[in-house]
Amino acid sequence: MNVNVTQLSKRYDGDVVAVDGVDITFPSGQTTVIVGPSGSGKSTLLNLIAGLLLPTTGSIHFGNRDVTRIPPEDRNIGFVFQSYALFPHMTAEENVGFGLLESRLPASQRAEIVESTMRRFGIERLRRRRPGELSGGEKQRVALARALARRPAVLLLDEPLAALDAQLRERLRSELKSIFASLNVTTIHVTHDRSEAMLLGDSVVVMNEGRVLQHDTPQRIYRQPANVFLARFFGDANLIEGHLDATGRHIDTALGSLAVSEPGATAGPVVAVIRPEMLALAPSHPDFTVRVEHAEFLGSRWRVEGISERAGRIIIDLPGDVAIAAGESLPLRLTRDSVHVIAAEDIAIGAHHEPDLTVTRRS
Amino acid sequence: MIERWGRKRFAIGWTMTVVIALMAVLPPLAAVLQAFRAPQAEQWSPGSFQYVIETYGGCLLFSLRLAAFVALASLVIGVPAAYAFALHPFRGSAAIEQLAAVPLALPGVSVAIAVIVGYAQLRGNWLLLAGGQMLYTVPYAVRVVANTLRNVPLRTLEDVARTLGAHGVVRFRHVVAPLLVRPVVLASLIVFALSWGEFNVSFLLATPTQMPIGAALYGTYTSNSGAVSGAATAIFLAGALPLLVALQLLERRPFDFGQGV
Structure with a gap:
C-alpha cells in the first residue's frame, strides 16, 4: 500500500x-x-x-x-x-x-x-x-x-x-x-x-x-542534483560556474564550452556539476591541466586535489595503477559529452550549510 | 614503575575496603559480643534469647507489622510520585522532589516533636508512629524508584510496544510493570530496613503497648544485663541482615540499559 x-x-x-x-x-x-x-x-x-x-x-x-x-x-x-x-x-x-x-x-x-x-x-x-x-x-x-x-x-x-x-x-x-x-x-x-x-x-x-x-x-x-546542497551532500563535486546560452544547450565555463545534459533551463548564470570520476588523464588532447596539490592513494583509485589556473580547485578520481605525485601537472579531459547544470535560482539552496563550498567562477 | 604504582593502588584499595568493612561491622559486633564482657552469671546463654523473645516478642511483632505497613504506604505514595518526577516531569516537580527530602536533613528528634505537636490528637495511635517514620521513608522510596526509572528508557520502550500494536493494558502488564518490579522491590526492602532500624521517631512516639524494636533495644541497654542486650541486638540484626543481603543481590544484577537495549 x-x-x-x-x-x-x-x-x-x-x-x-x-x-x-x-x-x-x-x-x-x-x-x-x-x-x-x-x-x-x-x-x-x-x-x-x-x-x-x-x-x-x-x-x-x-x-x-x-x-x-x-x-x-x-x-x-x-x-x-x-x-x-x-x-x-x-x-x-x-x-x-x-x-x-x-x-x-x-x-x-x-x-x-x-x-x-x-x-x-x-x-x-x-x-x-x-x-x-x-x-x-x-x-x-x-x-x-x-x-x-x-x-x-x-x-x-x-x-x-x-x-x-x-x-x-x-x-x-x-x-x-x-x-x-x-x-x-x-x-x-x-x-x-x-x-x-x-x-x-x-x-x-x-x-x-x-x-x-x-x-x-x-x-x-547523484547525477542530476536539484541544487548545490544536494550536489555536495551526495559525494564530492566540482561546481563550475558558467553562463547558459540562449539555446539552453551549452554553457560557457572556465573549462571551455560544455554541453548540457538536460537542456531547457533559462539562459543566464548556472553551475555545472562535475563529479571527480568524470575527469580522466588525457596526455594527447587535454581540455585543461591541473597542478597536483595533494594526492591520496586509496588502493583501486587516487583521490587528487589540484589547482587549475582557469577553474581553481579541482577534485579528481584517477585509476590506482598510475603514478601521481604532488606538484606535477596533470593533463585532463571531461569523460562525459555533457554535464548537469544547476539553475541560478537553485544555486544558493543549501550552499550556506557547507562553509568550505567553493563555486569556481569563470575567469 | 607502572606495575609498582598498580600494586600500591591495589594495596590502598584493599586497606580502605577493610577499614570501611570494619567500621560497618565492628559496632554491631561489639554490641552483640558485649555479653562476653559481662560477669560470669550474666554471660550469654540460650536463656538470654528466650528472655528477649518472651519480654520483647510483642515489640518484634509490632515492628514487623509497622515496617510492613510503612513499606506498603511509602510505595503507594512514592512509586506514582517517582513515576511522575522521572518520566512526566512538570513545572516545579524537581523542587517538590527536593522538598520531600528535607526531613532527611533534619535531626530525628525535631521531626518527632514536630509530628507530636502537629498531630496531637493522634497521640498514642500507631498511625502517628507510622506517619513519623514515613517522613523519612517516602523520600527514600521516591529517590530509589525515580533514579532507576531515569536510567530506564521506559518511554521509548512504551513507544516500541505501541508500534508493535500493544494497547494500554498489554503495555502495562508486559512492559511497564515488569520494569517497575525491581525498583519497587528495592525501595520496599530499603524502606522496610529503615523502619525496622529507626530509633528517633520510634523512641519519642512509642507507647508501652506499641513499642518498635528500635526503641525496645534502647530499653534493653539501659535496664537489662549485657547478656540480654547482646541477645536483643543479635535478634535485631537477624531481622535486618536478610534485607541487606537481598539488597546486595538485587543491586548486583541490573538490566542492561546501555546502548542498544
Missing part, C-alpha cells in the same frame, strides 16, 4: 519548525530512504508517519485510510529504533513474539511465526538470550525480526545501523538490501549516511531544514 503524506508540518512551541509542508508518496512495496543532515526533520517525519508524534497540520494516508489521528498501536506498522530498544526483561524469542500478543492467533501459530521469523534472520540459536547477552548485530537482527513478525503494512526504520561499528554496518547493509527486496512491504528508512541511502533506496528523499529538497532515484539524485 502507498503511504501518502500531504502538506505535513510539525511545529514545536509555535516557532521551531521540524517538518515544513512536506508532500511525499512512498510507493507500495518499495524502499524509500529519507536522508539528510542532523536536524533536517527526517526522524520527526518518521515519527509522524508512525503516529508517535501528531502533526501540526497536514495528513497521512496508508492507502485510502486516513491515519493522521490514529495512534501507532492501530496503524499496523513495524518500527525499528536506532537503539533497537529491545525489552530488557524478555528473551530474544519473547521480544520477537511481542507484536503477536494481541493477535487472535492461537499460541501454537504464534510460536510458529516467531520460529520462522527468527530462522529468517538467523537468530534461532539466540532464542533464550536476553538483550544484555547479545552483540550489537544480534540486537539489530532481533529488533528487525520483532518489527516484521507481525507482518506490518508499513515498515519504518530509524537509523537502524547507526549504532554498529563500520565493518558490521557494511555487512548488514547488504543483508538489509536482500531482506527489503524479499519483503514486498512499503519500507521507509531514515539515515544520515549517503552511501546507505544510495545502496538501500529504490528511491531517496533528501531533506534539509524540514523540507524535501529532492525525491528521486539514487542515480538521478
Whole structure:
C-alpha cells in the first residue's frame, strides 16, 4: 500500500519548525530512504508517519485510510529504533513474539511465526538470550525480526545501523538490501549516511531544514542534483560556474564550452556539476591541466586535489595503477559529452550549510 | 614503575575496603559480643534469647507489622510520585522532589516533636508512629524508584510496544510493570530496613503497648544485663541482615540499559 503524506508540518512551541509542508508518496512495496543532515526533520517525519508524534497540520494516508489521528498501536506498522530498544526483561524469542500478543492467533501459530521469523534472520540459536547477552548485530537482527513478525503494512526504520561499528554496518547493509527486496512491504528508512541511502533506496528523499529538497532515484539524485546542497551532500563535486546560452544547450565555463545534459533551463548564470570520476588523464588532447596539490592513494583509485589556473580547485578520481605525485601537472579531459547544470535560482539552496563550498567562477 | 604504582593502588584499595568493612561491622559486633564482657552469671546463654523473645516478642511483632505497613504506604505514595518526577516531569516537580527530602536533613528528634505537636490528637495511635517514620521513608522510596526509572528508557520502550500494536493494558502488564518490579522491590526492602532500624521517631512516639524494636533495644541497654542486650541486638540484626543481603543481590544484577537495549 502507498503511504501518502500531504502538506505535513510539525511545529514545536509555535516557532521551531521540524517538518515544513512536506508532500511525499512512498510507493507500495518499495524502499524509500529519507536522508539528510542532523536536524533536517527526517526522524520527526518518521515519527509522524508512525503516529508517535501528531502533526501540526497536514495528513497521512496508508492507502485510502486516513491515519493522521490514529495512534501507532492501530496503524499496523513495524518500527525499528536506532537503539533497537529491545525489552530488557524478555528473551530474544519473547521480544520477537511481542507484536503477536494481541493477535487472535492461537499460541501454537504464534510460536510458529516467531520460529520462522527468527530462522529468517538467523537468530534461532539466540532464542533464550536476553538483550544484555547479545552483540550489537544480534540486537539489530532481533529488533528487525520483532518489527516484521507481525507482518506490518508499513515498515519504518530509524537509523537502524547507526549504532554498529563500520565493518558490521557494511555487512548488514547488504543483508538489509536482500531482506527489503524479499519483503514486498512499503519500507521507509531514515539515515544520515549517503552511501546507505544510495545502496538501500529504490528511491531517496533528501531533506534539509524540514523540507524535501529532492525525491528521486539514487542515480538521478547523484547525477542530476536539484541544487548545490544536494550536489555536495551526495559525494564530492566540482561546481563550475558558467553562463547558459540562449539555446539552453551549452554553457560557457572556465573549462571551455560544455554541453548540457538536460537542456531547457533559462539562459543566464548556472553551475555545472562535475563529479571527480568524470575527469580522466588525457596526455594527447587535454581540455585543461591541473597542478597536483595533494594526492591520496586509496588502493583501486587516487583521490587528487589540484589547482587549475582557469577553474581553481579541482577534485579528481584517477585509476590506482598510475603514478601521481604532488606538484606535477596533470593533463585532463571531461569523460562525459555533457554535464548537469544547476539553475541560478537553485544555486544558493543549501550552499550556506557547507562553509568550505567553493563555486569556481569563470575567469 | 607502572606495575609498582598498580600494586600500591591495589594495596590502598584493599586497606580502605577493610577499614570501611570494619567500621560497618565492628559496632554491631561489639554490641552483640558485649555479653562476653559481662560477669560470669550474666554471660550469654540460650536463656538470654528466650528472655528477649518472651519480654520483647510483642515489640518484634509490632515492628514487623509497622515496617510492613510503612513499606506498603511509602510505595503507594512514592512509586506514582517517582513515576511522575522521572518520566512526566512538570513545572516545579524537581523542587517538590527536593522538598520531600528535607526531613532527611533534619535531626530525628525535631521531626518527632514536630509530628507530636502537629498531630496531637493522634497521640498514642500507631498511625502517628507510622506517619513519623514515613517522613523519612517516602523520600527514600521516591529517590530509589525515580533514579532507576531515569536510567530506564521506559518511554521509548512504551513507544516500541505501541508500534508493535500493544494497547494500554498489554503495555502495562508486559512492559511497564515488569520494569517497575525491581525498583519497587528495592525501595520496599530499603524502606522496610529503615523502619525496622529507626530509633528517633520510634523512641519519642512509642507507647508501652506499641513499642518498635528500635526503641525496645534502647530499653534493653539501659535496664537489662549485657547478656540480654547482646541477645536483643543479635535478634535485631537477624531481622535486618536478610534485607541487606537481598539488597546486595538485587543491586548486583541490573538490566542492561546501555546502548542498544
